[in-house]
Amino acid sequence: MPARRTRSDEERVWSPEAVHILGKPTGAICNLGCSYCFFLDKEQLYAGDRFRMSEEMLDNYIRSLIEMHQVPQVTVAWQGGEPTLMGIDFYRRSIELEERYRKPGMSFLNTMQTNGTLLNDEWCEFFAEHDFLIGISIDGPRELHDAYRVTKRGEGTFDKVMAGLRLLQKHNVEYNILTTVNHINGDYPLEVYRFLRDDAGTDWMQFIPVVERVDEHGNAADLRGTLASERSVGAEQFGSFLITVFDEWVRHDVGAVFVQTIEAAARNWAGMDQSGMCVFNETCGLGLALEHNGDIYSCDHFVDPEFLVGNINEASIGTLVSGRQQYDFGQDKRAGLPQYCLDCDVRFACHGECPKNRFITTPDGEPGLNYLCAGFKSFFHHIDRPMRIMIDLMRRGQPAAGVMDILAAEEQQFRNALQALGRNDGCPCGSGRKVKHCHGAPQSSVPARSLPDHLGVPRAPVTERGKRAAARTAVSPPGSEPKLAP
Numbered sequence: 001m002p003a004r005r006t007r008s009d010e011e012r013v014w015s016p017e018a019v020h021i022l023g024k025p026t027g028a029i030c031n032l033g034c035s036y037c038f039f040l041d042k043e044q045l046y047a048g049d050r051f052r053m054s055e056e057m058l059d060n061y062i063r064s065l066i067e068m069h070q071v072p073q074v075t076v077a078w079q080g081g082e083p084t085l086m087g088i089d090f091y092r093r094s095i096e097l098e099e100r101y102r103k104p105g106m107s108f109l110n111t112m113q114t115n116g117t118l119l120n121d122e123w124c125e126f127f128a129e130h131d132f133l134i135g136i137s138i139d140g141p142r143e144l145h146d147a148y149r150v151t152k153r154g155e156g157t158f159d160k161v162m163a164g165l166r167l168l169q170k171h172n173v174e175y176n177i178l179t180t181v182n183h184i185n186g187d188y189p190l191e192v193y194r195f196l197r198d199d200a201g202t203d204w205m206q207f208i209p210v211v212e213r214v215d216e217h218g219n220a221a222d223l224r225g226t227l228a229s230e231r232s233v234g235a236e237q238f239g240s241f242l243i244t245v246f247d248e249w250v251r252h253d254v255g256a257v258f259v260q261t262i263e264a265a266a267r268n269w270a271g272m273d274q275s276g277m278c279v280f281n282e283t284c285g286l287g288l289a290l291e292h293n294g295d296i297y298s299c300d301h302f303v304d305p306e307f308l309v310g311n312i313n314e315a316s317i318g319t320l321v322s323g324r325q326q327y328d329f330g331q332d333k334r335a336g337l338p339q340y341c342l343d344c345d346v347r348f349a350c351h352g353e354c355p356k357n358r359f360i361t362t363p364d365g366e367p368g369l370n371y372l373c374a375g376f377k378s379f380f381h382h383i384d385r386p387m388r389i390m391i392d393l394m395r396r397g398q399p400a401a402g403v404m405d406i407l408a409a410e411e412q413q414f415r416n417a418l419q420a421l422g423r424n425d426g427c428p429c430g431s432g433r434k435v436k437h438c439h440g441a442p443q444s445s446v447p448a449r450s451l452p453d454h455l456g457v458p459r460a461p462v463t464e465r466g467k468r469a470a471a472r473t474a475v476s477p478p479g480s481e482p483k484l485a486p
Helices: 040-046 055-068 088-101 121-129 158-170 189-199 235-252 260-269 317-321 324-335 373-395 402-419 464-472
Strands: 020-023 073-078 107-114 133-137 174-181 204-209 287-290 295-297 308-311 367-369
Touching (some): 055 073, 055 088, 055 317, 088 121, 133 158, 158 174, 174 189, 189 204, 189 235, 235 260, 235 373, 235 402, 260 373, 295 317, 308 317, 373 402
Parallel strands (some): 020 073, 107 133, 133 174, 174 204
Antiparallel strands (some): 287 295, 295 308
């Protein structure tokens, strides 16, 4: 059991107005046995425990969470393990406690991340009645989903998950889909994206890379591992996955489908202070995890004795969050960047991503480089021009979806120019190669990065006025911002 820590009021070093806490009422206990799940082994932290949050602990949590918030909306987020194992009455009690401790003018956003296999009509009626936002985990079509998302007996879960999704849709429950990208489905970005869009019928997607750290013997080593497991998505593989998804989205789905990573990038390109994703913000520290027994950890990905902030039975959430330990944890995200990152031209979009993935070395041998660096770098370079076009459109009061017509017109112009040239002429993409060896080759494509940059859309200097304008005209419509932490 982790050692207890307490914090006094005198140790407060910052005063956040709000936090996002992932409550884990069943701890790491889950009805599935997904091969790559980083949280299943957290059960070992509380060996012999029942892994059920008591009613007294729930009361203390909701009261303390409301007490520390200085904003009108409070997010009450449940995760696991699998949170539905607590039973529906636990969450009915949570709603009652929200009403009991509500401050004047305060509202609540209740969310739950679930594997969806235990959902039924009663659950979905409850979600609909109380306006829950549900995150449901689906990794793509059957053969890709069932590669790793399996029962304790190793059986595929696709049918049960899809049945849960259809129940959410039947009852008009607001939901989004979380897809983990591993070394198998990472090779099929179009198949995954089109399945989620066309077959699953979702308009909000999260793509979370699986980075499973292991030691030199291949054993799971969590935060101390120096290698990535074979189940992990490769860095370049993940970059290619995101690029392919983006190319499909920017040509067909802008304004209709919302991809969390793209939405976050748009905010960074617009110069907004927060991207909507903690991993792409300059600092962190506002997203914590609550275990079933009241232990609070610095982050859901840092549930480790070293990052135990304290217990809500011994100090209030406001006191624990505002202490030196949590403040330093959040600031270390920026302070720990190697020089290679500090000098990077897309640092504004990435900020080193999540510290949990910073376990490789830079080209000059400095430690602390993100394992996914190469992939994110290629992705952010690839999307630069379309992003600038969209931001320019929005700053002129036009919808971002106009980028689809612009790119379509440019690509048609390019094809027309290509058809007018001979096979031995220079390719109009500017590669310096002959047409027959470039875009005139069989089965060639016309990628956006190869088109001439004749629109002349600059990366406008970011002003306070520009930030406000971008905030009013974000790619997402009002209310579609990311609401569930990864």
